[in-house]
Amino acid sequence: MSCLDTLQSYALRSLGLGERALPTTDFTFCQQATLIGSGLAWNIYFGALALLTGFFLAVAVALAKGSDHAWLRKPADWFTFVFRGSPLFIQFFFGYFLFLSLKQSVPVFSPLTSAALGALIVLFLNTSAYSAEIFHGALQAIPKGDLEAADAYGLAGWTKFRRVTFPTMLRLAWPAYTNEAIFLFHATTLVFFTGFPAIQQKGDALYYAKYFAEKTFNPFVPYPILAGYFILLTLAIIGLFQLGSRRLNRHMPAQGRRWRAKFQVIR
Amino acid sequence: MTRIIFASALALAATGALAQDVVRLATEGAYPPYNFLNDQGEVDGFERGLGDELCARAQLTCEWVTNEWDSIIPNLVSGNYDAIIAGMSITDERDEVIDFTQNYYPPSPSAYAALSPDVDVNTGTVTAQTGTIQAAHVASTGATLVEFATPEETVAAVRNGEADAVLADKDFLAPIVGESGGELTFVGEDVPLGGGIGLGFRESDAELRETFDAAIQSMKDDGTLNTMLIKWFGEETQTF
Amino acid sequence: MLPACADPSTLEGLSWYLCYLTTGKHLSFYTSFGTVLLLLAVTAPAALALGFGGAMLARSRVPPLAWIGKGYVAIVRGVPDIAFFLFFVVALDQGFEYLRHRIMCADWDQPVRQGNDFVVCDIAKLPLNSSPQWMHEIYGFALAVLTFAIVFGAFAANVLYGAMRAVPRAQMETAEAYGMTHRQTFWRVLVPQMWVYALPGLSNLWMVLIKASPLLFLLGVEDIVYWARDLGGSKTPQFTDYPHGDWRMWYFLFLLVFYLAFTRVSEVVLDRLMRRLTHGQAIAGGEAQRKTAMVGPA
Known part of the structure; x- marks a missing residue:
């Protein structure tokens, strides 16, 4: 089987298209690279959707955390405490088992136990x-002067938030947020290692890398392939966020524009 | 990579018949009645009794180790233990990688268990443990395969409605179906898979494999193996 | 096992739970919490040491050394840690055995890779096949610690590298003006001062390390996740004295609470530490403390 054939049969295997049976003999480099790459589709699916949807909840929670009202602040504090204070790995396990018991009492919840939805919800939260x-x-770091200037211009309420508070917050948070995005994509590899089952052997990049490592008894090929893919993915994320940064900082003096991800802080 | 059970080493007649003075036996510890962890956290079950008896006959000191099913062969070939005794069916695919003794458990059927008797096992969603002959079989039928890492999870998946049916060794499912009080039933026809269960050894370990092979033969000859099979699997089970 | 638990089938209610929660299996479960704490206690200093080395390399004025240091940090950052965990344990194990094999069995004429088998001579095995059970346990655990240390060492290197650059340039210049050598400046001026800049990053890293500890499960160590999954699964009466349904959710809820408590306590302790370290430092935090102290409690 030539590499082109392999590509045709397995390039979309993780989505359930192409050859149904996974390779079981003479595992070529091409097979490994194709299947592991195919699995990356899941990592991008989980990462991109969780990041996109999570953004809105995150802004809401951040505002609630800064609120003067305890009934807004307290739940927001608890929410961040629970999800930041415990391992994602355990959250996946617990989430899956929780969804299972929800499903047993209320059948509407049954799609939650699939990785495609259930794991996405855990990642989103x-x-x-x-x-x-x-x-x-x-939000805490927004210069007081900026807000006072907004007041002076007669901006208030929603307009002030939309035109001053929100863009400034985003600009200040951007380096750390880039970092969060990178780690989120890395975290997507945990999904199929917890309770969530792989259906029809449709798994993410790590699922296939592990498959090959176990079949060939040689970790020195599949894992470096996986690492290569993820380094490319990380570079792509950094590139995208750099574009965003340029837009957010377009009004700033040139020296402030130099983009720097804040790598000292990790999740 | 090896899960180690805090079980006392079996100091059985350590005369050192072979160069290897301790033989490390790996099992999964999650496949009753073949092997499981009892309330004390020790390896128990049919294979525990069998392994201990085989070691005694071969005059070897044996030690029990548990390892996840999906990495049980890789860890054998990389030398983390010396033998697999984990309800592993003898198949051609596995035989290319490791070597098996003669079977100590006769070729036995696998069966489907489901919540309702009218599940179609050829079109529905069927679950099986990752890397088993049952998983390979389901993948070859028209059914949708859902894989789990442990046997226990496959049964739980059927109970939870994650899958319509589970395919596993009939002797593993029998006590579960029996205890479920009618909740679970066998469906479809039994599927004969594999060539019985044997111990797995590294291909480079022929001497050790032959020692165990001879011990199994002696247990077959004097009928102790049959007694043990009936003790764990009941009167109706197949014997040698 | 408590003597009252001799016949579990007669137990009910509270006493059933009491006996159930003290089975040998549960005791192993509780012990595994110790394993996790031990892992953290050993890994943290090991990662810090590796990180220090990495940061020194990255600062090196010899370009190839600096590349190694920076490459180490960049690669670990770019790849999911779980991939390292799965890869390193097998790779390190085979690597060590191969090295020992080459040294101790130089006259061995068979290939190390025979088909699928990885075969080294008996005396090169790690640990030796004849070693007692606890040696195998320790070895597996040590591999896990090493893997964690390598991964988190890269993150620590990153933090320490940043902290070293954060120490005010004037401090170094002053030291050099006093005639200190490069080495003296590094050890006597830079290193003592960098910690306060490193602490926020290191605190964060400690939290990440805590939250990475359940990945021990993937390294084949019998940890809390392993036992929770095993104990929580439904049990049929034939194979246990304490049959029950699917309780995995409750076991994992317990783990969740354990981790929440653990990170919370860490947070409080680290805050205190930061306050103490900031004391008297010429940075914003130290200034704030000074002002509060001057005003004093009324």
């Missing part, structure tokens, strides 16, 4: 909590 903490910090 998890990244919301981490991002909320970042945004909260950024």
